[in-house]
Amino acid sequence: MNSSISSDSNKMDKKTSVTIHDIARELKISASTVSRALNDNPRISQATKDKIKALALKLGYQPNTIASNLRTQKTHTIGIVVPLINRHFFSAFISGVEDVAFEAGYNVIISQSKDLLEKEKKIVHSLFSNRVDGLITSLSMQTNEFDHFQLFTNKNIPLVFFDRVAPDLKANKIVIDDFSCGFKATQHLIDQGYKRIAHLAGPTVLNTYHDRMEGYKEALRKNNLAVEDQLIICNRLTRMDGQQAIQQLLALKNPPDAVFCGNDTSALSMIVYLKSQGIRIPEDFGIVGFSNEPFSEVVTPSISTLKQPAQEMGAKAAQMLIHEIENKTTQDYQTITLPSELVVRESSLRNNDTK
Amino acid sequence: MNSSISSDSNKMDKKTSVTIHDIARELKISASTVSRALNDNPRISQATKDKIKALALKLGYQPNTIASNLRTQKTHTIGIVVPLINRHFFSAFISGVEDVAFEAGYNVIISQSKDLLEKEKKIVHSLFSNRVDGLITSLSMQTNEFDHFQLFTNKNIPLVFFDRVAPDLKANKIVIDDFSCGFKATQHLIDQGYKRIAHLAGPTVLNTYHDRMEGYKEALRKNNLAVEDQLIICNRLTRMDGQQAIQQLLALKNPPDAVFCGNDTSALSMIVYLKSQGIRIPEDFGIVGFSNEPFSEVVTPSISTLKQPAQEMGAKAAQMLIHEIENKTTQDYQTITLPSELVVRESSLRNNDTK
DNA sequence: AAAGAAAATGCAATCGATTGCATAATTGCT
């Protein structure tokens, strides 16, 4: 009926979208043929394909992915759950995932657990109900049970953990070698001539912080230095936490002359405090942080830290996940350890002859 | 047949998931009843509801959102397209969106355009095909046509632009007052006694950079200062760009003594360069940046800048979008301008009597 | 020209949940 209101064809198609059936009807062929043609199925002749595609274009046909998803039981969507989107390490990681996912034709749904176990559980259920093809996760600080992930493991839906992983969980993992990082950081401080080295750790229920601390201890031992409980503080590594920790350390009878911090944020706040007390860095006191936050390079003094290849980790996680999605083999679980690097900057560089 | 292998009930349900039909069959009732019961439809008696919910729990039933989406034509999903996830302003914005979306029961699909128009187009199509209920976007630097968004506008699918918005597009927008920000920054420098103030702008095809520049000009005029072309440089505001710009400015016959930069990154690189040249900040030279990056507070000197309420913008955008999704009224398009704040720090604070 | 092979297209069920419109079961009331 309405053949050409041309000038404003918008108004008419508001109601319903164009479907393959509309195309089929108009061309007096079956919907199957249309579907196959649009998917370049070789069973359809080139002539009909052309005809169909031309009409599809003309009608502004847009496939309904939902319908396709339902039928094919695939959504080409991967879910990501991180503690906090708004943090450099995680947003860089997500960016890495998105890059790879986009190239492979996958969408990315993200959620943040806010480090709350309950929220993490809800999210995982929701993502499952949304039938994501795979899931990439870094655990919340509170996560001490893993039943919610069984939704995925039970159905053999690929799952990749990164950074904060469950040590005993059978799953794929992307990590860095936190132990070796902790070791390198501490050894570096020792090499720079610092004598009493403290450590500010995050919650050691998390593998990352636990391993960093173990690396720290091992380095001390290797160098015949005592591991002293009073030199090890454990908290959530906020700015406030960093300041409290350094105050506590300086108040010791025999205070340290260097600290290896579990992250850059706490390292920064220590630096700020030390400067305010007139303590010179690195001359009087050495600091090494962790994660290489963007600010670490530009503060004064710049912060020595461990560089986690966040973007690469994300890319790798996505590759791994997508590979598993598309080659559903009951393969063994892998743990991929990506290289991380000690970046020596002003806050700990006392000798000019670097190693 | 397989009644109780209990210990390891995982293995069996790998194949197919539990559906409402399974529950219906087992209870010898109809699937409709099951569906209604699970949705707490008042038409179902409490007794049957209890029975159904109990069984659903026992069988580990998980609703198939895809099927529901198809039937109801709603996905409870909103799409976000940003130039780059891995940047503080955008990741904070996304975080704000996710907070509100989660509370309202919506999922968030994110993609990054990488500032490429072609990628932006593909993403927008893909999100449309995925039938997101609404879209939140900040334009790519290249975006100079908007046809791809008509997919959404034609079908009355809610759309919110933020930050980088198309001035002439009929749509909802969340912005800050870039003009006034540019004005405030410049006026502040004038108040601090700087005499020749330059401006480093981003691509002025983008409203944000355009408006900041206009604010800058207006402030000069208001103070009877000349607007000089040679004092205005336009580039992409990378670190490299910042350094080149400051070199270029210092090489002028009559160089400026302050710069208002379009972002903090370029401001930072100017500071680094100026320091390397022995030029004192703020004594000899004043700098104001834009966006309040995390590093701006902690570098030396700390950078005066304009604080964009990224997280709040995200929250607001999500509220606006969801409201529109759920109250599909053909209301007028709104532009919400959120307050932004000049944060005065060391890089421009020459007089102690602020203001 | 006829028969067999190959190519192109169509039928109808399916994915899992939802919902308008019956129909069935129960309750209430005289």
Place this chain on the structure above:
DNA sequence: AGCAATTATGCAATCGATTGCATTTTCTTT
């Protein structure tokens, strides 16, 4: 007890695309 009024449940179509298995059309070949 009988019938209307409630209340509870079921039927069957629907959302839009996909796909195994026909069936039809076209092309070869003798």
